[in-house]
Amino acid sequence: xxxxGHDLDETALTAAARALGSLLRGGELLLLDGAMGxxxxxxxxxxxxxxxxxxxxxxxxxxxxxxxxxxGPRTLVHIDLYRRGxxxxxxxxxxxxxAGAAALGLDxxxxxxxxxxxxxxxxxYWISPPEDHxxxxxxxxxxxxxxxxxxxxxxxxxxxxxxxxxIASIRxxxxx
Amino acid sequence: xxxxxxLLRETSGEGRATDRGPRILAIESSCDETAAAVVEGGWxxxxxxxxxxxxxxxxxxxxxxxxxxxxxxxxxxxxxxxLAQAGCGALSGFDAIAVTEGPGLVGALLIGVQAARGLAxxxxxxxxxxxxxxxxxxSAMLGDDALAARELEPHLALLVSGxxxxxxxxxxxxxxRLIGATRDDAVGEAFDKVAKMIGLPYPGGPAIDAxxxxxxxxxxxxxxxxxxxxxxxxxxxxxxxxxxxxxLETRGAxxxxxxxxxxxASFQAAVVDVLVAKARRxxxxxxxxxVHVVGGVSANRGLRAAMAAAAEEDGFVFCAPPLRYCGDxxxxxxxxxxxxxxxxxxxxxxxxxxxxxxxxxxxxP
Amino acid sequence: MSTRTILAFDASTPRTAIALGVLxxxxxxxxxxxxxxxxxxxxxxxxxxxxxxxxxxASAKIQGRALxxxxxxxxxxxxxGARVAVATAKGLALGLDRPVLPLSTxxxxxxxxxxxxxxxxxxxxxxxxxxAARFDVEPEPAAMSGLHVRRRSQDTVVAAADxxxxxxxxxxxxxxxxxxxxVIAAALAGSQSPTPALLPLDxxxxxxxxxxxxxxxxxxxxxxxxELDAVYLRGSYAELGVNRPKRPFVPSPFx
Numbered sequence: 001x002x003x004x005g006h007d008l009d010e011t012a013l014t015a016a017a018r019a020l021g022s023l024l025r026g027g028e029l030l031l032l033d034g035a036m037g038x039x040x041x042x043x044x045x046x047x048x049x050x051x052x053x054x055x056x057x058x059x060x061x062x063x064x065x066x067x068x069x070x071x072g073p074r075t076l077v078h079i080d081l082y083r084r085g086x087x088x089x090x091x092x093x094x095x096x097x098x099a100g101a102a103a104l105g106l107d108x109x110x111x112x113x114x115x116x117x118x119x120x121x122x123x124x125y126w127i128s129p130p131e132d133h134x135x136x137x138x139x140x141x142x143x144x145x146x147x148x149x150x151x152x153x154x155x156x157x158x159x160x161x162x163x164x165x166x167i168a169s170i171r172x173x174x175x176x
Numbered sequence: 177x178x179x180x181x182x183l184l185r186e187t188s189g190e191g192r193a194t195d196r197g198p199r200i201l202a203i204e205s206s207c208d209e210t211a212a213a214v215v216e217g218g219w220x221x222x223x224x225x226x227x228x229x230x231x232x233x234x235x236x237x238x239x240x241x242x243x244x245x246x247x248x249x250x251x252x253x254x255x256x257x258x259l260a261q262a263g264c265g266a267l268s269g270f271d272a273i274a275v276t277e278g279p280g281l282v283g284a285l286l287i288g289v290q291a292a293r294g295l296a297x298x299x300x301x302x303x304x305x306x307x308x309x310x311x312x313x314x315s316a317m318l319g320d321d322a323l324a325a326r327e328l329e330p331h332l333a334l335l336v337s338g339x340x341x342x343x344x345x346x347x348x349x350x351x352x353r354l355i356g357a358t359r360d361d362a363v364g365e366a367f368d369k370v371a372k373m374i375g376l377p378y379p380g381g382p383a384i385d386a387x388x389x390x391x392x393x394x395x396x397x398x399x400x401x402x403x404x405x406x407x408x409x410x411x412x413x414x415x416x417x418x419x420x421x422x423x424l425e426t427r428g429a430x431x432x433x434x435x436x437x438x439x440x441a442s443f444q445a446a447v448v449d450v451l452v453a454k455a456r457r458x459x460x461x462x463x464x465x466x467v468h469v470v471g472g473v474s475a476n477r478g479l480r481a482a483m484a485a486a487a488e489e490d491g492f493v494f495c496a497p498p499l500r501y502c503g504d505x506x507x508x509x510x511x512x513x514x515x516x517x518x519x520x521x522x523x524x525x526x527x528x529x530x531x532x533x534x535x536x537x538x539x540x541p
Numbered sequence: 542m543s544t545r546t547i548l549a550f551d552a553s554t555p556r557t558a559i560a561l562g563v564l565x566x567x568x569x570x571x572x573x574x575x576x577x578x579x580x581x582x583x584x585x586x587x588x589x590x591x592x593x594x595x596x597x598x599a600s601a602k603i604q605g606r607a608l609x610x611x612x613x614x615x616x617x618x619x620x621x622g623a624r625v626a627v628a629t630a631k632g633l634a635l636g637l638d639r640p641v642l643p644l645s646t647x648x649x650x651x652x653x654x655x656x657x658x659x660x661x662x663x664x665x666x667x668x669x670x671x672x673a674a675r676f677d678v679e680p681e682p683a684a685m686s687g688l689h690v691r692r693r694s695q696d697t698v699v700a701a702a703d704x705x706x707x708x709x710x711x712x713x714x715x716x717x718x719x720x721x722x723x724v725i726a727a728a729l730a731g732s733q734s735p736t737p738a739l740l741p742l743d744x745x746x747x748x749x750x751x752x753x754x755x756x757x758x759x760x761x762x763x764x765x766x767x768e769l770d771a772v773y774l775r776g777s778y779a780e781l782g783v784n785r786p787k788r789p790f791v792p793s794p795f796x
Contacts, residue, residue: 294632375793
C-alpha cells in the first residue's frame with residue numbers, strides 16, 4: 001500500500017486525481033473505497049478531467065443511476081455499488097460485461113473494452129474484483145470536514161505500473 | 177388448454193373522443209414506480225402508478241434487481257387499469273404508444289420498453305421513446321378533470337429528483353439547454369443519505385420535509401455550497417452531506433424530537449437556499465418570465481414555499497406540478513410524447529442509462 | 542378450429558431463439574414455418590427481439606393477429622434475458638388479445654441437442670452453480686413432432702458437485718448438455734471421479750424451441766399475460782443477504 005498524501009484539502013485531492021486521470025491508457029479498473037462523504041465522486045470528477053472525457057463537468061454521483069457513462073477519446077464508466085446487492089454478480093463476470101452488465105442492467109458492450117476505464121465507487125461491496133486493479137482509499141478523519149488521506153494499493157502488473165507512474169507524477173508536481 | 181377471457185375486447189363505435197391531441201398509452205418503468213397512463217395531448221384521462229416503496233424500504237434504498245422483478249409483475253395490471261380508468265376497452269382509437277427510454281436502471285427500463293415494443297408491434301401503433309426528464313418538464317403542463325392543461329411557454333426548469341439536480345432552459349418542445357447541474361450528489365440523493373444517517377426511513381425526502389416543518393431552520397449552520405461565485409450555476413450537495421456527518425460525529429445523534437426536527441429544518445434550509453438562489457440567478461440571466469420546479473423533490477413543501485416567495489419578490493411566474501404528477505408517473509411521459517408528435521418527431525426508441533436531456537437524440541430540429 | 546398458429550421465443554441463454562409454426566390438433570401434426578436463432582450473449586436481445594419476431598412472421602406470411610398463442614421461454618437463465626422475453630410476450634399478447642404459455646428454458650435446451658436418451662440440461666448459473674433438470678429425449682411417433690422430451694426432474698439451481706453426486710445415483714449415466722458443461726468440467730478438474738458424457742451447447746436453438754413448444758402445448762395451461770412471470774429459482778442477491786451494508790441502519794427513536 002502506498003500513502004499518496006495526508007491532510008489533503010480538496011485542491012490537493014483533485015490534483016492527485018487529475019494526475020492519475022492523465023496517466024490512464026484504457027482498460028484500467030479503479031476501485032474507490034471511502035465512507036460516505038469521503039470524496040469519491042469529487043475524485044472521479046477530477047480524474048475525468050485528467051483523462052479528458054468530453055464533458056467532465058457532467059460527472060456526478062452514480063448512486064441513483066448505478067452507472068454513468070462519460071464518452072471521450074477514452075470512455076469513463078463510473079459505477080456505484082452503494083445500492084448493495086448486485087456486487088457479487090459483478091464479480092462473476094469480471095471486467096468483461098456479461099453477468100455484471102446484466103446485474104447492473106447494462107448491455108455488455110458498455111462496460112468492457114480496452115479504450116474504457118472503469119471507476120467503481122463503494123468498491124468494498126465487490127467481493128472479488130478482477131485481479132488487475134488499483135484500489136484507491138480516501139479517508140476523512142472523524143469530526144473534520146476538509147482533510148483527507150489518500151492511499152492506493154496495486155494488484156496485478158498493470159496496476160503496479162500505473163501506481164508507480166502515479167507516484168512519480170505526484171512527486172514531480174507540487175500539488176501534494 | 178384453458179380459455180382466457182378477452183379483456184381487451186374491441187368496443188364498437190369508440191372513436192377519438194376529443195380533439196385535445198394525440199391519444200397515447202404511456203408507460204414508465206425507469207426506477208421504482210411502474211406506471212401507465214392514457215393521455216390526449218396534455219390532458220390526462222388516466223394515470224396509474226404502482227409504487228415499490230414498501231419493497232425497497234426494507235433495504236434502505238432501491239435494489240435494482242428487485243425493482244426489475246416487481247416491474248415485470250406490475251406492468252400488465254397497470255396498463256389494464258390505465259385503459260379501464262380511461263374508459264378504453266382496447267387500443268383502438270389510439271394514435272401512439274410512448275415509453276420512458278432513459279435515463280434510469282436499464283434492467284427496469286427494459287420491462288416497460290419491451291412491453292411497449294410488443295404492444296406497438298401487435299397493434300401497429302408507432303412507438304415513441306421519451307427522455308424521463310423531458311417527461312418531468314411536461315408534468316407541469318398536464319391537465320385533467322381537476323386542472324386545466326397548460327401550453328408550454330419558454331421557461332427555466334429546475335429538475336430535482338433522486339438522480340438529478342439540473343437547471344434547464346426550455347424554449348419549446350425538443351429545445352432544451354442545460355445551464356447548471358450538480359457536481360456530485362443529486363438533491364434527492366442527499367435527502368436520502370442524510371435521512372439514513374439520522375435514522376429516518378427511506379425515502380428520506382418526505383420524512384425530512386415533515387420533520388423540518390416542526391424545527392428551526394436557523395438552529396444549525398450548514399454550508400450553502402457554490403453560492404460564493406456569483407457566476408456559477410452549479411450545485412454541490414456532497415459538502416453539505418459531509419457537514420451533517422461531521423455534526424453527528426462531533427455532537428452525537430439528536431437527543432430529542434426537537435433536536436431531530438431542528439437538524440432536518442437546518443439541513444433542508446441549506447438545500448432550499450441553494451436551489452432557490454441558483455434558480456433566481458439563472459432566470460435573471462436568461463431573462464425568462466417563468467420558473468418551473470419539477471421532479472420528485474418538487475413535492476418538498478419547503479422548496480415550494482421558498483420558490484413562491486422568490487417569485488413574488490423577483491416578479492416571475494412560479495409553477496410546480498400538482499403532487500400527483502411530481503413523482504415518477506406515465507402521464508408526463510404521454511404529455512411529452514404528445515408534444516413531440518405534434519412537433520413532428522419521428523417514432524424511435526433508444527434505451528440508455530445516462531443521456532442528458534440536451535442530448536442530440538432528445539432535441540428536435 | 543383444429544389448428545393453432547404459435548409464436549415462441551426464448552432469450553434466457555446466450556443464444557436467443559424464435560420459432561413459428563402450426564399445430565394441427567385433428568391430425569396430430571406439427572409444422573414449423575420459420576425460425577431463427579442468434580448467438581448474442583442474451584444481453585443484446587432487447588434491441589432486436591421484436592423486430593426479428595416481426596421479420597419471422599413476415600417471412601412465413603403470417604399476420605400477428607393470425608397467432609393463436611404466444612409461447613415464452615421464462616428461464617431459468619439470465620435474469621435480464623428472461624425478463625426481456627417475458628415483458629415482450631406480455632406486450633404482444635396484450636396487444637393481440639391472446640394467451641401466453643410459459644416454457645422452461647431448460648426444456649428448450651434439452652430439445653435443442655442431438656443426443657437421445659437420458660440427458661441433463663444445464664445452464665451456467667454462475668457462483669459455481671448450474672440451473673439443471675433431467676429429461677429423457679425419445680423418438681415418439683405419437684408425439685406431434687415425432688419426438689418427445691420427457692421431464693424427469695424439476696428445474697433447479699444446484700452446485701456442480703451436488704449435481705454430480707445426484708447423477709452418480711442414477712442407474713443410467715446421462716449426457717450433460719448446455720452452457721453449464723464448463724462448470725461441471727471445472728468441478729471435475731483434478732478429481733478422480735469418472736467423467737460423465739459432456740456436450741457443450743450454447744443455448745436454445747430455433748428447431749429445439751419449436752420441439753419444446755409442441756411438448757409444452759400438449760402439457761401446458763395457457764395464461765393471461767398478466768400471470769406470466771420469469772423463473773429465477775433464486776432470490777435477488779439483496780434478498781439472499783449477499784453484501785450486507787457495513788453500517789447498519791439505526792432508526793431514530795424520535796421520528
